[in-house]
Amino acid sequence: MFNAVYRSIGGVGRRVREGVWTLGYAARFFVAVLLRSGDLLRRPGLVLRELYYVGVLSVIIILVSSLFVGMVLGLQGYETLKIYGSDSALGVLVALSLTRELGPVVAALLFASRAGTAITAEVGLMKTTEQLSAMEMMAVDPVARVVAPRFWAGVISMPLLAAMFSAAGIFGGYLVGVVLIGLDDGTFWSQMQAAVEWHHDVLNGIIKSAVFGVAVSVIALFEGFDAQPTAEGVALATTRTVVVSSLAILGLDFVLTAFMFKG
Amino acid sequence: MQRGILDFWVGLFVIGGIAALLFLAIKVSTINTISTANSYEVTADFDNIGGLKVRAPVKSAGVVVGRVAKISFDNNNFEAKVALRLDKRYQFPADTSASILTSGLLGEQYVALQPGGDTKNLANGSRIQITQSAVVLENLISQFIYNKAQDKGTSHATSP
Amino acid sequence: MVTDGNNLSDEYLVEIEGLHFAYGGRVVLKGINLRARRGQVVAIMGASGGGKTTLLRLIGGQLKPTAGRVRVAGKLVNELKRRDLYRLRRRMGMLFQFGALFTDMSVFDNVAFQLREHTDLPADMIRDLVLMKLNAVGLRGAAHLMPAELSGGMARRAALARAIALDPELMMYDEPFTGLDPISLGVAGNLIRKLTDTLGMTSLVVTHDVKESFAICDYVYIMANGVIAAEGRPEDIDKSDLPFVRQFVRGEIDGPVPFHLPAPDYAQALGLEQPHV
Numbered sequence: 001m002f003n004a005v006y007r008s009i010g011g012v013g014r015r016v017r018e019g020v021w022t023l024g025y026a027a028r029f030f031v032a033v034l035l036r037s038g039d040l041l042r043r044p045g046l047v048l049r050e051l052y053y054v055g056v057l058s059v060i061i062i063l064v065s066s067l068f069v070g071m072v073l074g075l076q077g078y079e080t081l082k083i084y085g086s087d088s089a090l091g092v093l094v095a096l097s098l099t100r101e102l103g104p105v106v107a108a109l110l111f112a113s114r115a116g117t118a119i120t121a122e123v124g125l126m127k128t129t130e131q132l133s134a135m136e137m138m139a140v141d142p143v144a145r146v147v148a149p150r151f152w153a154g155v156i157s158m159p160l161l162a163a164m165f166s167a168a169g170i171f172g173g174y175l176v177g178v179v180l181i182g183l184d185d186g187t188f189w190s191q192m193q194a195a196v197e198w199h200h201d202v203l204n205g206i207i208k209s210a211v212f213g214v215a216v217s218v219i220a221l222f223e224g225f226d227a228q229p230t231a232e233g234v235a236l237a238t239t240r241t242v243v244v245s246s247l248a249i250l251g252l253d254f255v256l257t258a259f260m261f262k263g
Numbered sequence: 264m265q266r267g268i269l270d271f272w273v274g275l276f277v278i279g280g281i282a283a284l285l286f287l288a289i290k291v292s293t294i295n296t297i298s299t300a301n302s303y304e305v306t307a308d309f310d311n312i313g314g315l316k317v318r319a320p321v322k323s324a325g326v327v328v329g330r331v332a333k334i335s336f337d338n339n340n341f342e343a344k345v346a347l348r349l350d351k352r353y354q355f356p357a358d359t360s361a362s363i364l365t366s367g368l369l370g371e372q373y374v375a376l377q378p379g380g381d382t383k384n385l386a387n388g389s390r391i392q393i394t395q396s397a398v399v400l401e402n403l404i405s406q407f408i409y410n411k412a413q414d415k416g417t418s419h420a421t422s423p
Numbered sequence: 424m425v426t427d428g429n430n431l432s433d434e435y436l437v438e439i440e441g442l443h444f445a446y447g448g449r450v451v452l453k454g455i456n457l458r459a460r461r462g463q464v465v466a467i468m469g470a471s472g473g474g475k476t477t478l479l480r481l482i483g484g485q486l487k488p489t490a491g492r493v494r495v496a497g498k499l500v501n502e503l504k505r506r507d508l509y510r511l512r513r514r515m516g517m518l519f520q521f522g523a524l525f526t527d528m529s530v531f532d533n534v535a536f537q538l539r540e541h542t543d544l545p546a547d548m549i550r551d552l553v554l555m556k557l558n559a560v561g562l563r564g565a566a567h568l569m570p571a572e573l574s575g576g577m578a579r580r581a582a583l584a585r586a587i588a589l590d591p592e593l594m595m596y597d598e599p600f601t602g603l604d605p606i607s608l609g610v611a612g613n614l615i616r617k618l619t620d621t622l623g624m625t626s627l628v629v630t631h632d633v634k635e636s637f638a639i640c641d642y643v644y645i646m647a648n649g650v651i652a653a654e655g656r657p658e659d660i661d662k663s664d665l666p667f668v669r670q671f672v673r674g675e676i677d678g679p680v681p682f683h684l685p686a687p688d689y690a691q692a693l694g695l696e697q698p699h700v
Contacts, residue, residue, distance in 0.1 A: 125526075126525075126526075129521065129523055129526070130519045130520075130521070130523035131523050131524075131525055131526070133480075133485065133519065133523065134517070134519055134523035134525075134582075135525075136483075136485060136512075137483050137485070137512060137515065137516075137517040138512070138513075138516075138536065138537050138540070138585075138586075139509045139510070139512035139513045139537075139540075139541065140536075140537070140540050140541075141509070145540075
């Protein structure tokens with residue numbers, strides 16, 4: 001009995017120790033990535049290539065999802081607002097939900113599962129097949145050559161994808177509200193414009209998405225770089241990328257929202 | 264993949280992202296922050312501000328002329344002190360009155376300015392003398408019930 | 424052994440003294456002493472899982488020893504700063520067991536990789552150099568192929584062309600003979616010998632393939648249990664009386680290295696016999 005309690009408390013302690021160690025290791029990894037990004041200024045082509053794989057290939061899923069999210073918001077919002085006779089505020093509801101929260105958060109979640117997993121699997125496989133070791137032996141730093149370009153591509157892509165998500169979502173809300181339900185076109189846009197503020201609502205959302213971009217990219221790259229060099233290890237790392245980045249996105253969202261919208 | 268095609272798609276991606284940002288900036292939102300350089304601040308004391316919030320609009324004749332900058336409690340006269348940041352383009356007479364109104368039955372509250380006839384204008388740091396507090400729904404309802412009860416009381420007394 | 428530096432460094436490209444290494448708690452190397460003379464092919468042999476690949480990684484500076492010294496071209500690898508280590512690595516080449524070609528690049532780009540990363544040579548000169556290296560390994564015709572389209576033996580030759588792209592002084596081969604058909608086997612052995620002689624390199628070959636390595640190497644180290652069990656020229660090793668060396672070289676099934684890992688009594692494990700209490 002005593003032994004079981006002793007062991008389980010010890011287990012908790014060990015988890016905490018390992019967690020703290022991993023966190024410290026990840027932080028050092030992050031700093032190393034930043035410090036060794038200097039070469040990219042001379043070779044922007046490396047980032048450009050990753051922008052294609054990380055950013056361009058995520059556009060379709062972002063646009064399709066956001067269109068649906070916006071249309072659902074339009075339908076649900078209309079049903080609720082109608083009860084209070086304020087269905088003219090539908091545009092406001094859709095736009096504020098998207099620019100402040102759904103745009104950055106859902107785009108980041110999609111980004112983590114689309115681009116994040118691809119990054120982890122790719123880097124993890126490069127490690128498994130000794131490509132990273134080979135690069136090191138050829139006197140090329142894998143952090144500078146493989147990790148840094150993917151990191152910056154992620155950081156650049158995320159705000160652009162979030163902006164696309166919000167814009168396409170608002171268009172989806174417009175399709176449902178104005179085209180389908182038949183609300184007044186002018187009221188829809190003018191109410192929206194009166195209530196949504198560039199700095200407070202839109203820019204803060206973009207800042208959020210940039211922070212998410214940093215978090216997801218670092219997590220995905222770290223998991224790949226730190227993966228056990230086996231097929232199972234890479235699979236596990238890929239799963240962890242989705243779980244850890246999703247939690248990080250939602251946690252960071254709470255913190256950022258508390259700071260940005262407390263007024 | 265061919266370098267040219269890659270460049271093309273990435274270029275398209277970046278242009279698309281910036282276009283989305285522009286759409287959000289121009290069509291969806293307004294840049295409302297009035298810079299201190301192009302504005303002046305006046306204060307007004309209210310008995311009760313109801314649900315007025317910082318950043319609520321200040322309107323005159325229905326046109327937005329400024330924003331609520333700060334709300335604080337004045338411990339000397341036990342009133343709410345509301346700072347209004349007004350656009351410099353709009354000047355108001357010194358005897359302008361301020362009232363807190365509600366847009367729609369349950370909508371957001373805003374400050375309405377009713378210009379007076381003074382020849383002097385409000386300047387930075389001026390205080391608006393004449394104010395009308397927010398209408399609190401509970402007060403309104405209790406007043407209504409009280410009046411009704413009084414009506415009934417008097418009719419009972421006089422009927423026989 | 425004389426450790427007084429300079430003359431030795433000239434004669435030997437790689438010098439290892441008292442090298443210890445452990446993965447966590449598992450001790451892999453327990454005091455390795457090894458030298459590789461310039462211009463020679465030196466084979467490091469031993470059973471699988473005996474720490475041979477670890478030894479190569481220590482020489483390349485990818486791992487840090489727990490004790491001992493690794494010296495390459497007179498420089499102490501285990502004490503070099505990052506920048507100096509990377510500079511030294513440009514003079515080394517390593518052929519990994521499965522090639523480790525970059526899967527997202529063609530064979531041509533793989534071989535051109537180091538040239539593009541470390542030199543400012545114009546594109547047409549890089550092209551000539553790459554084709555020369557590919558020609559040396561007989562794969563000029565495969566320049567445009569992706570690594571996934573190559574067979575195992577071809578992938579390893581392409582990786583070899585990549586490793587020698589900058590004409591390294593030291594080439595390390597990690598199990599170059601594993602999993603090759605007899606023809607490729609002969610080709611690989613010949614290539615190592617030919618490249619070492621024509622490019623003036625020094626080669627370290629980690630392998631457990633006795634026949635192929637004895638045919639091409641100048642000197643042999645045999646590792647067992649984390650130490651060097653025997654060393655000498657191939658013909659001397661072949662005649663050695665040491666029981667372990669005999670077992671290893673002849674490929675006998677049982678000997679000092681037992682066929683069975685230490686385990687409880689077989690009959691007992693199968694439940695045929697009650698454990699002795």
